[in-house]
């Protein structure tokens with residue numbers, strides 16, 4: 001791995017401000033949820049968590065749940081729209097190197113029923129391309145890196161696929177256009193045969209559940225519930241658990257209408273963010289300002305890292321109030337595009 005200090009181009013005018021203001025919003029803890037419905041993460045596959053809890057937990061972080069709508073105003077007070085506090089954000093970043101981290105599904109592209117058709121709009125692509133001209137920019141996704149690259153199609157970006165377990169640098173900048181971008185980090189390589197094996201078992205086990213889709217993300221697997229009748233969610237979750245019980249080195253987590261199977265290694269999107277900052281030469285810098293935008297529970301690991309580093313901030317894309325380590329919010333991907341173009 002080559003550590004390389006990235007020197008970004010001169011920022012566009014809207015990212016240049018005259019006053020430094022301390023970020024006022026870190027430290028909030030949203031307490032408006034019914035604690036009995038608090039999302040439980042990193043589900044133990046050894047039977048300590050019952051299937052119904054697993055399904056409830058997945059439901060709680062799925063955007064169709066509207067029961068918290070009465071808390072919307074209070075939540076927005078705690079996690080204001082990044083569009084409304086844009087000036088504060090810019091002031092806080094003044095004199096620092098912004099580094100952009102962007103989730104893909106639900107952040108740059110709308111959530112759709114078929115995960116293979118989660119296309120990014122040309123407008124969003126052009127916006128991200130422009131962003132990357134000024135700031136080091138990374139896509140951090142649970143998807144297989146190759147698949148997310150096929151959606152985004154921008155060679156100048158960093159890509160962290162499989163929840164950050166597969167990181168590559170930009171492929172532009174090389175005089176040899178045929179050369180491949182360098183692999184920067186694959187901490188779960190030894191799990192590949194096991195992941196492939198479990199993928200086969202899950203495909204077989206879930207084929208009788210209408211609408212179920214198993215996606216191979218190389219270093220992790222996703223079982224999509226989006227097109228499955230909600231009455232069948234528990235049954236499907238039981239099938240997934242029954243496969244996983246024989247693989248203690250894999251763990252089960254839940255996201256938006258999805259169960260994900262990952263290696264038990266201590267690696268997540270937060271670790272990927274730290275790794276990329278280090279790779280860019282910003283490991284111990286005080287003048288770096290990382291911005292991470294994401295919509296999923298798995299993005300919380302990155303939001304948490306930013307809070308712990310007291311650097312930059314996280315922006316949660318969500319229409320419903322949700323417990324989060326982010327500092328600001330956006331309602332949907334179109335607002336992310338608006339933010340980039342402000």
Ligand SMILES: [Mg+2]
Nearest residue numbers: 103105106296
């Ligand atoms: Mg997402």
